[in-house]
Amino acid sequence: MTFHDRKSNFIELGKFLGQFSLTTEEKSENTVEYEGFYNELNQKIDTAIHHNGWFTRENIIFALNEWSKALKQENLNAWLEKYDLNDHEEQKTVAVIMAGNIPLVGFHDFLSVLMSGHKVLVKQSGNDKLLLPIIAKFLIQLNPEFENLIRFTDDQLKDFDAVIATGSNNTARYFEYYFKNKASIIRKNRNSVAVLTGNESELQLQDLSRDIFRYFGLGCRNVSKLYVPEDYNFDQFYPAMLQWQDIVNHAKFANNYDYNKAVYLMSEFKILDNGFLLLKEDQSFGSPIATLFYERYSSEEDLKLNLEDNKEKLQCVVSEGFMDTEVKFGETQHPKLWDYADDVDTLSFLLKL
Template identity: 65%
Template structure:
């Protein structure tokens, strides 16, 4: 299968995913495979919600729409143009997927396929409804995918390389179990936002998307703020208020209540608006419904701190983002060439 074959099929897949909406999905009868897969995909979206209390239709559709926007001819060309994949392929690559947000391992899945390899997927129990339908859709578009995509519920075996994503604790298990195999092992990372105090309410409103999308469960979600020493959080809280209905989600509310009780019993100082707590803390990973913050004196001091902790950070987010930074509101809209942990997956796969 050529790169052009892959690109063509992925463009069609993008159009398939684009059909699904929060309400009133619109079926495109000209798309191949819709008779088999449109209704099934819609049903699996509902099924995913029932299997994982952190998934809701809005967030699943958001994920599908981001992939629909990514899988265009232009983006696929930009993504793959710099690689020589003419000699790549033929290996079996295992993927151990996380399940914190919908389709979180989909980029690895696509990367293995376009690199010419076979993919062996171990899904997370928290996100096992959507990807099999997408895989079946690709197989329907081109039967050659049938021998190249497999799922397993058991331990991975008979593979040449592996990409595994999990916590710092599971990473130690992965490193032991997969020793001797070429691998990408991903650990905990968190994203931070830098605030200067000069942001408008509209700009901070974009940042709220980075904080609350997927309830803050993704590694690209902002979990910590760096603010000037004299920062007044009033404008920040006003910009966050558009997400106030998030407290009506039971699992989020339970986490908010639990963490607030723990903080109050420990007599920590909090800033609280009824659905989000701010706690001054040097850690990078904050609990659900909480944002940590840390004050900085100047950009030089902050730059030094971030450099020392680069292995803990997924995204650095700020208004008017510079090189290697992400603009407000864009953390959950990564491009195909935005690699997790800054590890070039295609380059890794092309050298197997």
């Protein structure tokens, strides 16, 4: 299979994923022949919602649509043009251990391994194991050569040359020991933060609400902490969050909101509360579900130094004109193909194997 074959197959996959919508179920004429896959994936979406209480149809459809946009030809070209992807004879098998915190969170690694010309051995999280196999099946329908390139396993990993593993700080220590003799990318816990100046518009804060609440805040690209000026007034912040107020009707989110609120009140912590989001002053980066930490700053330069010192703990810094590597408000859940997790160039790693 040539590089151009692989790319054209993923472009076709992107068109297929773009058919899924919360409001319409129109199938494009050029993919009518894949109606069986459409129905099968639609059924798996329903099953995934029952299997994992944190997955909702809205969030799964959002993930599918984001991948549909990412797999457009212009995006693939922009991502891949800087790499030497000439077809090579030696194929490696790359084991990919996936997280399951949000739908299809491991798809970028899956895509990267296949685009690099290697074989992928997938070990999925039990929390998200229903969607990707259907996507792999679709690719095999497009091009039967993928059958020799894609393998899923629930067993102990064996017969592989390199590994990409995503997990917590605790599992990372296990991965580092277990895979010490393999070429590897080992990912640990990361969080995202936002830096506010107090001059944000209502629209910017509404955009920020998506960074906070999409996927219930479970992703490493979700904002879990705010940095605000010493005199910041949250009266301008909370109204912009109201578009997400129905999130508290989700049982698992509501349980976390109630539990964390009770813990904070019993511990006599000072908190702010609008009925679905707790704000707690805290120096930590990772806040519990339904909670957003905040920290006040007096010097932008000191804050920049602090963020630089902790960059290995951070996935995204959301701000406007604060630093060169910032992510714009509302954009954390719209990463480009070249926005690598932990800022580690996955494709360069794979091409050196």
